[in-house]
Amino acid sequence: MAEVGEIICGLDVGTTKVAAIIGEVTENGIEVLGVGTSPSEGLRQGVVVNIEATTGSIAAAVAEAEQMAAADVQSVYVGIAGGHVQGFNSYGQVSMRSREVEDLDVARVIEQAKAVNIPLDRQILHTIPLEYIIDGQGQIRDPIGMNGVRMEVKAHVLTASLTSVQNIVKCCNRAGLEVVEVVLEPLASSQAVLHADERDLGVAIIDIGGGTTDLSVCSEGSNVFTSVIVMGGHRITQDVAHGLRTSVAEAEAIKRKHGCSLISMIEGDDVIEVPGVGPRPPREFKRRFLAEIIEPRVEEILLMAQQELLASGCAELAASGLVLTGGASQMEGMVEIAEDIFQMPVRQGVPTSIPGGERQGVVSLAEGGFASMVSDPKFATGVGLVLYGATHEPMADAAETAPRKRSAREDGPGTFRRITDWVRDIF
Numbered sequence: 001m002a003e004v005g006e007i008i009c010g011l012d013v014g015t016t017k018v019a020a021i022i023g024e025v026t027e028n029g030i031e032v033l034g035v036g037t038s039p040s041e042g043l044r045q046g047v048v049v050n051i052e053a054t055t056g057s058i059a060a061a062v063a064e065a066e067q068m069a070a071a072d073v074q075s076v077y078v079g080i081a082g083g084h085v086q087g088f089n090s091y092g093q094v095s096m097r098s099r100e101v102e103d104l105d106v107a108r109v110i111e112q113a114k115a116v117n118i119p120l121d122r123q124i125l126h127t128i129p130l131e132y133i134i135d136g137q138g139q140i141r142d143p144i145g146m147n148g149v150r151m152e153v154k155a156h157v158l159t160a161s162l163t164s165v166q167n168i169v170k171c172c173n174r175a176g177l178e179v180v181e182v183v184l185e186p187l188a189s190s191q192a193v194l195h196a197d198e199r200d201l202g203v204a205i206i207d208i209g210g211g212t213t214d215l216s217v218c219s220e221g222s223n224v225f226t227s228v229i230v231m232g233g234h235r236i237t238q239d240v241a242h243g244l245r246t247s248v249a250e251a252e253a254i255k256r257k258h259g260c261s262l263i264s265m266i267e268g269d270d271v272i273e274v275p276g277v278g279p280r281p282p283r284e285f286k287r288r289f290l291a292e293i294i295e296p297r298v299e300e301i302l303l304m305a306q307q308e309l310l311a312s313g314c315a316e317l318a319a320s321g322l323v324l325t326g327g328a329s330q331m332e333g334m335v336e337i338a339e340d341i342f343q344m345p346v347r348q349g350v351p352t353s354i355p356g357g358e359r360q361g362v363v364s365l366a367e368g369g370f371a372s373m374v375s376d377p378k379f380a381t382g383v384g385l386v387l388y389g390a391t392h393e394p395m396a397d398a399a400e401t402a403p404r405k406r407s408a409r410e411d412g413p414g415t416f417r418r419i420t421d422w423v424r425d426i427f
């Protein structure tokens, strides 16, 4: 847990925008000191495809947040998403060194759970303990101090493509920033918008961004499942551009202003004016026609998320329902269509001060200050990264990214060799 007075920067490198959020740890939670955003040009479907453009977006967003906070940011918790993210459940067991469980025993059993065969081109980012078992007695969440001889752990291991991680770290380094830890975006978003009792009872969260839709399930306070679907709000905009025969920029504006994801919610015959492409004159369309373009795509995205959820076997754990967040969740009708598809209670989640979070060690935003500036679903990941930084010690997995915290010019075969050496070390 971070100390009061510590300043943490969360950097959400999204497909649509880069958001930098600077927060200070206070006794009442995280006080937002600065927020900076910059359009993101160098990502496709959550993955960096242009180092230079992404570096520029990161530098601009961080500079804006630094100016607002009157603070100098040296290091960041950066988010990562994309179709390359994979999760699996693992298991570890150790004999205890003494009769009582100590920190070192927990670290050893987690190391055991991580000692699985993963391909050389992948990296473990997080190992989340789901349950400890001591001498056959399961359901233990905090084993420190308990007596026993043998300890087992069931854990959820999340991996990402090594090159995707390297590229995002490289962009940060080129922008003059060290990376404390690379954090999966679904984990961050869930930290920012879920209430403590939802995390406890079980909840699913879907963050619909521009290029990706992140899905995660929390139960008994832990993330038990995570997945990334490479489709989001951009695809809806492209459909609108094709359907209305207008430019992508106009389609984006029309979608945000008039879009609705459930045809049956459209009442009356409202008409919208759509500028033509090039010299063509503007035309008029019914708003209902716009909803007819949007609904099938939103339905497809949510059905893909539902399929992932069912295939994971975690659907039943989401007893308290579903929370939607991310920029694209703001469209009218999103909550209603999600309720139709998932047949569970759905609400929209924005980063706010979360009551009761401290009971489960969940740090949330402090009330007041600039908290209202980030009270927007598009900031779920950025705020979540700050909260993650405040609650987690940089993990061994992330600490191993240290060789990459160097200037990009120094990066070369040597760096790559050290990283692959480390990956081999965990076998």
Ligand SMILES: Nc1ncnc2c1ncn2[C@@H]1O[C@H](COP(=O)(O)OP(=O)(O)OP(=O)(O)O)[C@@H](O)[C@H]1O
Pocket (backbone or CB within 6 Å): 013, 014, 015, 016, 017, 018, 040, 045, 046, 081, 208, 209, 210, 211, 212, 213, 232, 233, 234, 237, 252, 255, 256, 257, 259, 326, 327, 328, 329, 330, 331, 332, 377, 378, 379
């Ligand atoms: N009012 C709105 N109505 C509908 N869609 C919206 C609205 N506001 C934003 N969006 C959509 O939200 C998407 C961007 O969301 P967000 O900022 O969460 O994405 P991102 O984090 O940059 O991308 P990703 O997480 O996919 O990498 C865009 O597709 C945008 O069109």
Ligand SMILES: [Mg+2]
Pocket (backbone or CB within 6 Å): 012, 014, 015, 185, 209, 210, 326, 381
């Ligand atoms: Mg995002």
